[in-house]
Amino acid sequence: xxxxxxxxxxxxxxxxxxAVIKCTYSDSASNYFPWYKQELGKRPQLIIDIRSNVxxxxxxxxxxxxxxxxxxxxxxxxETQPEDSAVYFCAAIQSSxxxxxIFGTGTRLKVLA
Amino acid sequence: xxxxxxxxxxxxxTRGQQxxxxxxxxxxxxxxxxxxxxxxxxxxxxxxxFSETQRNKGNFPGRFSGRQFSNSRSEMNVSTLELGDSALxxxxxTASGRDTGELFFGExxxxxxx
Numbered sequence: 001x002x003x004x005x006x007x008x009x010x011x012x013x014x015x016x017x018x019a020v021i022k023c024t025y026s027d028s029a030s031n032y033f034p035w036y037k038q039e040l041g042k043r044p045q046l047i048i049d050i051r052s053n054v055x056x057x058x059x060x061x062x063x064x065x066x067x068x069x070x071x072x073x074x075x076x077x078x079e080t081q082p083e084d085s086a087v088y089f090c091a092a093i094q095s096s097x098x099x100x101x102i103f104g105t106g107t108r109l110k111v112l113a
Numbered sequence: 114x115x116x117x118x119x120x121x122x123x124x125x126x127t128r129g130q131q132x133x134x135x136x137x138x139x140x141x142x143x144x145x146x147x148x149x150x151x152x153x154x155x156x157x158x159x160x161x162x163f164s165e166t167q168r169n170k171g172n173f174p175g176r177f178s179g180r181q182f183s184n185s186r187s188e189m190n191v192s193t194l195e196l197g198d199s200a201l202x203x204x205x206x207t208a209s210g211r212d213t214g215e216l217f218f219g220e221x222x223x224x225x226x227x
Contacts, residue, residue, distance in 0.1 A: 006155075034215070034216075036216075042220075043203065043218040043219060043220050043221065044156070044203070044216075044218050045218070046215045046216065049215070089155060089156055100158060100161060100169035100171075101146065101148075101156075101158055101216065102158065103148075103155050103156040103157070103158070104155060105153065105154060105155035106155045106156075
């Protein structure tokens with residue numbers, strides 16, 4: 001069945017350093033890969049997404065890369081700030097009007113001031 | 114535009130009871146999906162509804178069920194509650210289109226089973 005593995009489960013970085021979270025998916029039909037951020041006590045919110053027709057997408061300090069051959073994608077956060085502290089979830093979806101989101105187990109990122 | 118609304122926000126039940134949770138999607142969104150969030154397990158997909166039809170279902174026992182009404186509001190029901198059902202239940206709505214898009218989550222219903 002579909003599966004998304006996410007690593008690491010926790011990540012601590014110094015403010016200003018970079019953070020990288022990696023996900024691997026099993027369903028080769030997946031072609032939409034969003035990332036959600038969930039701050040403590042709040043709802044998950046989309047921060048960036050990528051579709052399989054591109055290898056990289058960047059939005060200010062956040063970037064996502066995709067390697068379809070290896071079936072993995074990564075979230076990169078540069079110049080981390082304390083407000084980046086949250087749980088981040090990746091997901092892999094077969095984008096054909098289906099909405100069966102398979103999420104990774106999450107990464108708790110702590111940015112130390 | 115109002116966001117996704119879930120009720121109740123908190124509830125406590127005992128083993129063997131049943132519970133019904135409600136979700137009102139963003140106006141115009143016809144797809145509603147449900148997720149169980151527990152520490153260490155992340156967000157686990159329960160099911161997704163579109164135009165009153167269940168389109169997708171996750172790997173949960175039959176005690177978990179749902180439905181969607183003609184106004185796109187959705188409910189999920191858990192019967193014969195077990196201690197392991199304690200979790201945050203999140204619903205999300207999305208604007209249906211040719212390509213899968215952003216999920217808009219509600220604040221969740223936190224269920225505690227004693």
